[in-house]
Amino acid sequence: MVSGENKRVENMNYFELLAWLGIGSSHPGGFPATKQNLDSVEIKPEEYVLDAGCGSGLSACYLAKTTGCRIIGIDINPLMIEKASQRAENEGISQLVEFRVADITHLPFAENSFDWVLAESITVFLDKVKVYQEFYRVLKPEGRVADLEMALLRELPSSLKHQLAECFGLSTDPLPFEEWCQAITQAGFQDVEIKNPQPLKNNGNLIMNDLMKDWLLVKDLADKVSKQPGLIPRLQKNASFIRKTQGYFGFGLIYGRKPTPPPLPILPKLGFKRWVLKLLRSKRSD
Ligand SMILES: C[S@@+](CC[C@H](N)C(=O)[O-])C[C@H]1O[C@@H](n2cnc3c(N)ncnc32)[C@H](O)[C@@H]1O
Numbered sequence: 001m002v003s004g005e006n007k008r009v010e011n012m013n014y015f016e017l018l019a020w021l022g023i024g025s026s027h028p029g030g031f032p033a034t035k036q037n038l039d040s041v042e043i044k045p046e047e048y049v050l051d052a053g054c055g056s057g058l059s060a061c062y063l064a065k066t067t068g069c070r071i072i073g074i075d076i077n078p079l080m081i082e083k084a085s086q087r088a089e090n091e092g093i094s095q096l097v098e099f100r101v102a103d104i105t106h107l108p109f110a111e112n113s114f115d116w117v118l119a120e121s122i123t124v125f126l127d128k129v130k131v132y133q134e135f136y137r138v139l140k141p142e143g144r145v146a147d148l149e150m151a152l153l154r155e156l157p158s159s160l161k162h163q164l165a166e167c168f169g170l171s172t173d174p175l176p177f178e179e180w181c182q183a184i185t186q187a188g189f190q191d192v193e194i195k196n197p198q199p200l201k202n203n204g205n206l207i208m209n210d211l212m213k214d215w216l217l218v219k220d221l222a223d224k225v226s227k228q229p230g231l232i233p234r235l236q237k238n239a240s241f242i243r244k245t246q247g248y249f250g251f252g253l254i255y256g257r258k259p260t261p262p263p264l265p266i267l268p269k270l271g272f273k274r275w276v277l278k279l280l281r282s283k284r285s286d
Contacts, residue, residue: 009230014169017234019079021224024058024087024214027121028150028200028251031214034059034120037253040195041146043067047115050074050138052104052131053122056216057084057097063118064088064096074102087216105130112140119147123254125171128180132187132256139258145189147254150174153199156248164245167238180254189256197252202243 007016018026025031038059043049045068051060054073061084064071075081084099102108104122117135135145152174156164164172175183181192225231242249 009228009234014167015077018055019077019083021221022056022083022216022219024056024217025120026055027148028249029148029198031058031062033148033196033251034062036196037146037148038063038066040253041116041144041255043069043116045069048072048113049116049118050107050109050114052107052117052119052135054084054099055080055120057087057099058214058216059118059120060084060097060099061087061091061093064093065091068096071097073097073099074104074107075099076101076103083216090215105134107134107138109138111137112143113138115140115143117143117145117147119145119149121149123147124149124174125169128175128183129186132184132189136188136258141258141260143258145184145254145256145258146195147184149180149251149254150200151177151180151194151197151250151252152248153250154248156245160245160248163241167241174249177250177252180252184254184256187256188258190259191255191257193255195253195255198250199247200242200245200249200251202246 007020009017009020012020025034027033029036043063047069049060049063049069049071051057051063051071051073054060054075057073057080060071060073063069073081073084075084078101081099081101085094088094088097088099100108104119105126117139119131119135123131132145139145153176177194177197181194185192
């Protein structure tokens with residue numbers, strides 16, 4: 001089953017673990033980074049936003065509440081979508097936010113649908129160019145992508161590569177910032193830049209304090225710990241990996257804009273009578 005809800009914590013993959021916990025900010029820098037990034041992109045109330053890989057919907061609900069824009073969040077895990085919808089309902093913003101199960105690599109939306117695609121810690125696990133091409137397709141001309149991802153600041157020794165895969169899954173592949181820029185440029189985006197680049201700090205307590213304000217996570221956490229004691233060592237293992245890899249990872253907001261389409265060729269202006277005459281002449285010469 002994709003959600004992993006009924007598995008032992010030891011057998012859950014990273015995404016299943018996050019969904020089971022209902023963690024709202026499972027990305028580098030946590031919720032403080034989300035707020036910093038949203039401040040720097042200034043989304044307007046009339047804009048339509050896609051949150052790709054929305055998890056339990058914390059960022060999407062926060063964005064809708066603070067800007068009044070319409071937003072749709074998608075995630076491949078049905079349990080995440082169930083929790084995100086519950087969050088929107090409890091916070092009284094279901095009229096602005098919708099959540100749907102969908103795959104980011106095959107988005108169920110027409111071309112030119114959105115003003116913004118937001119993403120947080122999802123592209124790092126997938127084929128980057130393919131994902132950015134899909135974002136490009138569903139964005140309107142001039143639409144923008146803002147994707148918060150982990151970056152590699154220096155080469156990881158192979159033992160740490162192995163641990164990275166163990167903690168976050170085999171497909172986890174953080175790129176150096178220049179390569180993130182190349183991937184999004186390759187998909188056709190312009191004005192590419194990394195906003196708010198910063199090292200991944202060992203500020204687990206700060207992030208934890210913020211996480212503990214999220215009612216969706218805290219609701220039945222004690223119950224989960226008592227039923228599945230393996231949860232604590234599993235979380236400790238990930239935290240200790242972040243601690244010992246200080247200096248190797250950073251994160252930033254990968255930003256790009258879909259260009260304006262080139263203008264249509266301007267046809268010479270003809271009056272109606274001249275146009276009919278021209279047409280008749282061309283028919284006669286056929
Ligand atoms: C690390 S979590 C980040 C969630 C959320 N953006 C956040 O910052 O809290 C990655 C999310 O991507 C989802 N995901 C993984 N592969 C996906 C795919 N192909 N399409 C859509 N969602 C996917 C997972 O279910 C998970 O919720």
